[in-house]
Amino acid sequence: MAFSADELRVLRRALATALNPAPLQDDDVQDCLRLADSVDEAVREAGRLRAFLLADLVRYRQALPGSLTGYLELLRDALSAGYDPGADDLAALRALRGNPAAAALLARCQVLAERSVRARLARVAQAGAPQPAPVGRLAPARQLRQARTRLLALPGGRAAEDGPKPPAPGGPAKPGPKPPVPGERPVPKPSEVFPPRRRPVPQPPPEERAAG
Structure with missing residues (x-):
């Protein structure tokens, strides 16, 4: 330019x-x-x-081989402009290697093609390589959950002291009476809700009541 x-x-x-x-x-x-x-x-x-x-x-x-001269000139111009020779160009030059100009251009294209392949493989390897985690970055949530699970699964500790006691031998322990809560009405007993019915007192026969 x-x-x-x-x-x-x-x-x-x-x-x-x-x-x-x-x-x-x-x-x-x-x-x-x-x-x-x-x-x-x-x-x-x-x-x-x-x-x-x-x-x-x-x-x-x-149009090769009839367009040999024009093809070689165009290929030189393309290489000067940054063109990477492809497989078709290499195959055409190999078929024309009997021409000194074509043989010299073939050697140049082979070097450029090999360099291009190496650069492409390097980019692919660099893209697929694992990237180191930056310093100070938080661990993934999955790793945090796994670490937390392992910590909770350790025997002993406060979880063992504060947790429920194992049942005594001979069967599960019966729950004790529930302590009253201030301000809460106590639950009435069945005898208070349904008082017992009194039995009727037997009456004397009518003759005994008249004699009395």
Whole structure:
């Protein structure tokens, strides 16, 4: 990417302002915005050119061996733009290794392809490696529950002293009388709710009552 003289002056002022913050005039702000738009457009154009180049490379590769010269030129341009040669490129160059230019380009592509594979494997290994827990981070809730369960399961301690006593030999112990609660009415006894019925007193016969 090449900058004109005016764009370089704008870029220099923007860098100076970034290092030493200071208020900018309106003209300087507009120049920086125009420069940013130009850079964005250049990046988009580079992406479009790269897409066209790769499409032409595929067409020339499919037309081999008649398109040998054009294919080698396009492949060199693609490699200079950061293109990683694929399996199709390596297979095509191996078939053309009798050409000195194709053999030299094959050696270059093999080095680049091996480097790309190693970098990809390194990224995969780094992504799959377990990450150490940062210092001071709380343990997962599952581990806390397991630790708490183990602590509660230890024999003895206050849980054993304060817990219920084992039943005495010969059967379970009967519960004792419930202590009265202040302000609570006592539960009436059955004899108070249903008093016993008195038996009727036998009356003497009518003759005895008349004689008396």
